[in-house]
Amino acid sequence: xxxxxxxxxxxxxxxxxxxxxxxxxxxxxxxxxxxxxxxxxxxxxxxxxxxxxxxxxxxxxxxxxxxxxxxxxxxxxxxxxxxxxxxxxxxxxxxxxxxxxxxxxxxxxxxxxxxxxxxxxxxxxxxxxxxxxxxxxxxxxxxxxxxxxxxxxxxxxxxxxxxxxxxxxxxxxxxxxxxxxxxxxxxxxxxxxxxxxxxxxxxxxxxxxxxxxxxxxxxxxxxxxxxxxxxxxxxxxxxxxxxxxxxxxxxxxxxxxxxxxxxxxxxxxxxxxxxxxxxxxxxxxxxxxxxxxxxxxxxxxxxxxxxxxxxxxxxxxxxxxxxxxxxxxxxxxxxxxxxxxxxxxxxxxxxxxxxxxxxxxxxxxxxxxxxxxxxx
Numbered sequence: 001x002x003x004x005x006x007x008x009x010x011x012x013x014x015x016x017x018x019x020x021x022x023x024x025x026x027x028x029x030x031x032x033x034x035x036x037x038x039x040x041x042x043x044x045x046x047x048x049x050x051x052x053x054x055x056x057x058x059x060x061x062x063x064x065x066x067x068x069x070x071x072x073x074x075x076x077x078x079x080x081x082x083x084x085x086x087x088x089x090x091x092x093x094x095x096x097x098x099x100x101x102x103x104x105x106x107x108x109x110x111x112x113x114x115x116x117x118x119x120x121x122x123x124x125x126x127x128x129x130x131x132x133x134x135x136x137x138x139x140x141x142x143x144x145x146x147x148x149x150x151x152x153x154x155x156x157x158x159x160x161x162x163x164x165x166x167x168x169x170x171x172x173x174x175x176x177x178x179x180x181x182x183x184x185x186x187x188x189x190x191x192x193x194x195x196x197x198x199x200x201x202x203x204x205x206x207x208x209x210x211x212x213x214x215x216x217x218x219x220x221x222x223x224x225x226x227x228x229x230x231x232x233x234x235x236x237x238x239x240x241x242x243x244x245x246x247x248x249x250x251x252x253x254x255x256x257x258x259x260x261x262x263x264x265x266x267x268x269x270x271x272x273x274x275x276x277x278x279x280x281x282x283x284x285x286x287x288x289x290x291x292x293x294x295x296x297x298x299x300x301x302x303x304x305x306x307x308x309x310x311x312x313x314x315x316x317x318x319x320x321x322x323x324x325x326x327x328x329x330x331x332x333x334x335x336x337x338x339x340x341x342x343x344x345x346x347x348x349x350x351x352x353x354x355x356x357x358x359x360x361x362x363x364x365x366x367x368x369x370x371x372x373x374x375x376x
Contacts (some may be wrong), residue, residue, distance in 0.1 A: 034093065
């Protein structure tokens with residue numbers, strides 16, 4: 001998987017159609033030209049920060065660059081929203097408002113963009129293919145609610161409800177635009193998502209929604225997968241077994257390590273953020289070598305030889321599993337959507353933390369080790 005910085009740019013940047021046309025000094029740029037200028041400025045800023053990120057030597061430096069980029073996003077969102085608000089009837093307004101919605105994250109500018117889109121463009125046919133991705137942000141969730149309340153079309157109503165519930169579940173599991181939710185808010189969000197999913201299945205079960213890779217699936221069936229995720233793969237649940245393969249070809253499962261604190265790091269050798277974690281993980285494992293702790297890396301590489309050749313060159317002195325390929329196996333059973341996906345389990349196999357890295361991972365492990373009662 002690309003770095004967080006690269007992924008954010010890929011999601012948020014619209015393609016640039018070309019350089020701005022030459023204009024007279026006293027001629028005001030059109031909305032389309034203004035929007036191109038905003039896109040170009042973001043592209044240049046992102047490229048500069050990406051070079052800094054690649055040159056960074058420490059986790060602290062990389063995190064600072066990530067934070068700098070995400071702090072800049074709302075500023076570009078504000079510029080795009082201003083263009084859309086200046087002339088909502090201009091063809092560029094819709095694209096600029098969507099840009100502001102995506103870039104705004106959890107800020108007020110994203111909600112303002114949602115208000116504009118929901119009020120002026122709810123019937124725009126270009127919006128329908130985008131519904132599946134709107135639930136990933138607070139502004140997008142607000143827009144989905146507006147569309148759900150306004151539309152009388154059963155297909156649109158069902159899909160917006162499903163995507164809203166799915167986005168709420170995903171955001172509660174792993175907030176993309178802020179710190180992890182406090183436990184009480186996360187529990188409330190999970191409960192709300194469950195209620196909405198059940199309603200979507202009951203009232204719109206036959207309506208089809210888009211899944212990963214563009215495949216279509218009836219809401220009733222899609223909800224089954226979401227509820228499995230909610231009831232088995234979120235914080236507070238016992239991580240179910242799924243059989244993986246060790247490097248010597250034996251079968252392995254997570255319950256083999258009950259009684260110890262376990263980190264399950266689902267990764268791949270082609271994933272830059274995964275590889276960036278290795279030095280820290282190596283130090284972590286070294287420091288905890290005498291503790292009731294196990295670190296397991298589960299590889300999604302297509303071939304096991306790719307994994308074995310990699311760790312021959314890059315020391316990773318801990319337990320390694322192979323998924324059996326990029327599809328099926330624990331990757332499918334654990335519904336992995338991105339790499340790395342990290343689970344931290346207590347001695348009973350309960351998921352206590354997810355998606356933690358570096359120092360946050362260290363703190364999580366330390367807290368669970370302190371809970372372990374010494375053997376008499």
